Amino acid sequence: MNLLHLYDRPAVYLVVAALLLAVGLYGLIRRRTFIGMLIAGELIFSAASLNIMALNHFLAPDPSTGQIFVLFIMGLAAAEVAIALSIIIAVYRNYRSIRSTELSELNG
Amino acid sequence: MTTFPFSDYIITGIFCLVVATTVAGALVAALSTRIIRGVTGLMICCLGLAGLYYFLNSPFLALMEILIYVGAVCVTIIFGVMLAEPDEPAGSESRSHYLLWGGLALLVSAVVFATVASLSLHGPWAAPAERVTDGSIRAIGLSLLTTYSMAFELISLVLFVAIIGALVIARAGRTKE
Structure with missing residues (x-):
């Protein structure tokens, strides 16, 4: 296996994207505060974007489709962060805490 | 050259x-x-x-x-x-709880990574026959204004609604003194 031209193989990008997805999942399960879970969610978004870009660059006939798709993902991620942070601030104002274990009023 | x-x-x-x-x-x-x-x-x-x-x-x-x-x-x-x-206060979790959730998270992420990585390493990736555009900024702009113009307008609407919604939610608890 030739290690030169490593940047011309789709598998390298896909494995990096899989690693980002796995690390994001780990953070999403492990974190106990909402902001930490939000950061892990952003990692999962990045994994999806990288996967789409790699497959589009190497396998699709139209290279601009994937770029537009990833641009839309970035817009959605920005909207998601704005909404999530405002919810976090509203929760902090009511409970004086954003730890997910302390918001257990609906816990049966 | x-x-x-x-x-x-x-x-x-x-x-x-x-x-x-x-x-x-x-x-x-x-x-x-x-x-x-x-x-x-x-x-x-x-x-x-x-x-x-x-x-x-x-x-x-x-x-x-x-x-x-x-x-x-x-x-x-x-x-x-x-x-x-x-920031989480240190030592707020019991040790068995910590180990349980850490082990579960590690297991789930390791399984996901192994599956996706092996799929992407062994997949039959075939190169496309021909490129229809060159993927330049000009091509992106042209398809944003023709093929994807509806989605482009919708994403601007989503961002607008998100800004208004974030303002409303974060403002709800504030009252004048």
């Missing part, structure tokens, strides 16, 4: 550096105990991702990644860190 000596080695070295930056940033973002370090890790990860997009022949997306993620998303999260107190 002569090429620069060792240019292949230099490009491969830069690519390995970019991949290492991405992976290290992601690990810092998920594993650090203090949240502000996690946000910094996300920033580093996004810088590495911008480099990967550059290697994938789209400098426009690399620019947008730095502009939107590092410039807007991470700064907004830092505002959230300032307004709430996200």
Whole structure:
């Protein structure tokens, strides 16, 4: 296996994207505060974007489709962060805490 | 036309550096105990991702990644860190609980990584027959204004509604003295 031209193989990008997805999942399960879970969610978004870009660059006939798709993902991620942070601030104002274990009023 | 000596080695070295930056940033973002370090890790990860997009022949997306993620998303999260107190007090969890959730998270992420990585390593990837566009910024702009114009308008509507919604939600608890 030739290690030169490593940047011309789709598998390298896909494995990096899989690693980002796995690390994001780990953070999403492990974190106990909402902001930490939000950061892990952003990692999962990045994994999806990288996967789409790699497959589009190497396998699709139209290279601009994937770029537009990833641009839309970035817009959605920005909207998601704005909404999530405002919810976090509203929760902090009511409970004086954003730890997910302390918001257990609906816990049966 | 002569090429620069060792240019292949230099490009491969830069690519390995970019991949290492991405992976290290992601690990810092998920594993650090203090949240502000996690946000910094996300920033580093996004810088590495911008480099990967550059290697994938789209400098426009690399620019947008730095502009939107590092410039807007991470700064907004830092505002959230300032307004709430996200750090977990040390020793608030019992040891068995800690081990249980850590082991579960590690197991789930390892299984997901192994499955997806083996699929992507053994997949029958075939190159496309021909490219219909060159993927330049001009091609992106043309298809944004023709094929994807409806989605483009909808995403601007989504961003507008998100801004209004964020203002309404974050304002709800505030009353005048």
